[in-house]
Amino acid sequence: MKKLSILNLTITAVFSVCCIMYGxxxxxxxxxxxxxxxNPPSSARSGVYWYFMDGNFSREAVTKDL
Numbered sequence: 001m002k003k004l005s006i007l008n009l010t011i012t013a014v015f016s017v018c019c020i021m022y023g024x025x026x027x028x029x030x031x032x033x034x035x036x037x038x039n040p041p042s043s044a045r046s047g048v049y050w051y052f053m054d055g056n057f058s059r060e061a062v063t064k065d066l
């Protein structure tokens with residue numbers, strides 16, 4: 001039980017420090033974050049990976065899926 005309370009205390013301390021550090025950031029950091037979220041760079045955009053098993057696909061099926 002003692003190990004669990006030390007772990008809880010450690011997690012609470014780390015979380016508190018992170019909250020304090022986040023609260024000390026200026027408004028410009030949040031504006032930059034919002035700008036980056038609204039228009040992410042191409043390296044951060046989502047992508048698609050298609051995996052066809054045994055070549056089991058056709059042009060019609062791909063068109064239908066899209």
